[in-house]
Amino acid sequence: xxxxxxxxxxxxxxxxxxxxxxxxxxxxxxxxxxxxxxxxxxxxxxxxxxxxxxxxxxxxxxxxxxxxxxxxxxxxxxxxxxxxxxxxxxxxxxxxxxxxxxxxxxxxxxxxxxxxxxxxxxxxxxxxxxxxxxxxxxxxxxxxxxxxxxxxxxxxxxxxxxxxxxxxxxxxxxxxxxxxxxxxxxxxxxxxxxxxxxxxxxxxxxxxxxxxxxxxxxxxxxxx
Amino acid sequence: xxxxxxxxxxxxxxxxxxxxxxxxxxxxxxxxxxxxxxxxxxxxxxxxxxxxxxxxxxxxxxxxxxxxxxxxxxxxxxxxxxxxxxxxxxxxxxxxxxxxxxxxxxxxxxxxxxxxxxxxxxxxxxxxxxxxxxxxxxxxxxxxxxxxxxxxxxxxxxxxxxxxxxxxxxxxxxxxxxxxxxxxxxxxxxxxxxxxxxxxxxxxxxxxxxxxxxxxxxxxxx
Numbered sequence: 001x002x003x004x005x006x007x008x009x010x011x012x013x014x015x016x017x018x019x020x021x022x023x024x025x026x027x028x029x030x031x032x033x034x035x036x037x038x039x040x041x042x043x044x045x046x047x048x049x050x051x052x053x054x055x056x057x058x059x060x061x062x063x064x065x066x067x068x069x070x071x072x073x074x075x076x077x078x079x080x081x082x083x084x085x086x087x088x089x090x091x092x093x094x095x096x097x098x099x100x101x102x103x104x105x106x107x108x109x110x111x112x113x114x115x116x117x118x119x120x121x122x123x124x125x126x127x128x129x130x131x132x133x134x135x136x137x138x139x140x141x142x143x144x145x146x147x148x149x150x151x152x153x154x155x156x157x158x159x160x161x162x163x164x165x166x167x168x169x170x171x172x173x174x175x176x177x178x179x180x181x182x183x184x185x186x187x188x189x190x191x192x193x194x195x196x197x198x199x200x201x202x203x204x205x206x207x208x209x210x211x212x213x214x215x216x217x218x219x220x221x222x223x224x
Numbered sequence: 225x226x227x228x229x230x231x232x233x234x235x236x237x238x239x240x241x242x243x244x245x246x247x248x249x250x251x252x253x254x255x256x257x258x259x260x261x262x263x264x265x266x267x268x269x270x271x272x273x274x275x276x277x278x279x280x281x282x283x284x285x286x287x288x289x290x291x292x293x294x295x296x297x298x299x300x301x302x303x304x305x306x307x308x309x310x311x312x313x314x315x316x317x318x319x320x321x322x323x324x325x326x327x328x329x330x331x332x333x334x335x336x337x338x339x340x341x342x343x344x345x346x347x348x349x350x351x352x353x354x355x356x357x358x359x360x361x362x363x364x365x366x367x368x369x370x371x372x373x374x375x376x377x378x379x380x381x382x383x384x385x386x387x388x389x390x391x392x393x394x395x396x397x398x399x400x401x402x403x404x405x406x407x408x409x410x411x412x413x414x415x416x417x418x419x420x421x422x423x424x425x426x427x428x429x430x431x432x433x434x435x436x437x438x439x440x441x442x443x444x445x446x
Contacts, residue, residue: 029349030348031348033348036301036302037302039339112289113291117287117288128286128287128288129318132286132318133317134318165309165312169295169307170292170310
């Protein structure tokens with residue numbers, strides 16, 4: 001009889017151990033190490049992730065290519081163009097690398113993530129956030145933006161423009177240029193077909209930008 | 225000398241023997257079920273946050289892409305939490321004086337980050353990387369559920385190892401086309417054989433490793 005009692009007792013003990021083992025200590029689950037977005041009581045501001053010292057440049061991230069990283073012409077070559085016709089004199093008017101179909105496809109994807117919320121899927125400035133009450137975004141099909149050089153778009157994405165916030169933190173440099181290529185394609189798609197008989201089947205931006213005809217050696221080595 | 229035990233004690237002894245077996249099995253079953261229950265895993269438990277942020281509104285009603293805020297999901301281990309500046313991109317004009325958003329404005333004024341409550345907290349001994357899952361055809365909703373239908377975020381999966389292994393053993397049951405990764409409404413094809421055929425095709429296309437690698441301890445515990 002007592003043997004059975006013992007078996008029963010061991011069974012109950014086993015179950016209790018199972019419960020206790022499952023619920024008690026979490027030392028390994030919650031290790032005292034630093035992981036992204038975790039707080040830290042060590043630093044005064046409570047942040048575990050430390051900001052880099054002001055002016056730090058990570059290896060391979062020196063932004064020496066002015067046109068690629070700022071969309072502005074290098075200071076030496078900025079020509080004193082007549083300001084009355086072109087308000088964006090210091091912005092580059094050609095893409096800093098050759099635009100391929102992959103660039104435009106990537107640009108479309110990024111445009112629909114980051115830009116379409118305000119500028120709308122077709123670029124008329126009627127995105128969902130505008131419909132919710134945000135100041136109306138610029139339409140890419142106005143004359144001002146049709147004529148604006150690509151560097152102006154880059155500047156607007158990077159530093160913001162009017163009510164538009166800067167997107168430098170959300171969109172890497174390469175993607176900003178891809179988005180601009182897609183905006184050019186959008187502009188082309190909304191133009192009067194009779195006046196702009198582009199080559200059939202080529203959605204690539206043509207005209208003033210001429211990305212295909214101006215390949216530059218800057219295309220390589222621009223990984224963010 | 226009279227019998228110490230009455231004759232009926234025999235029956236009692238038998239019941240105790242079989243009963244003990246039953247009780248042990250039942251206790252183990254209860255332990256296993258409790259271990260998998262939301263009481264232990266935190267599954268389905270809505271977490272109150274410092275701001276009443278609704279994914280249902282931002283994703284479901286507004287149609288904002290996941291990557292607008294979770295920018296590093298394609299390139300880093302963490303999906304990335306938006307800085308307060310990203311919130312203020314819109315909320316400097318929309319709901320700009322709502323008392324609900326005062327914590328956001330306070331954070332923007334002072335530069336002190338909002339302290340969100342973590343909803344999906346993996347144990348520290350498990351290594352997880354968002355970018356590889358996204359690149360290999362695992363969509364957001366496979367693990368996070370219908371985020372566009374969650375006014376308050378909750379953990380949609382148990383996050384237990386058996387749950388991870390379900391997919392690591394048979395990824396073909398879960399992978400989806402690249403252009404549907406951020407599609408909250410995507411579901412595996414109804415008929416199992418069709419999903420499997422599609423899954424095996426995608427598994428080959430994405431060059432998903434075999435079980436030897438995906439089930440290796442050091443794939444996740446490194």
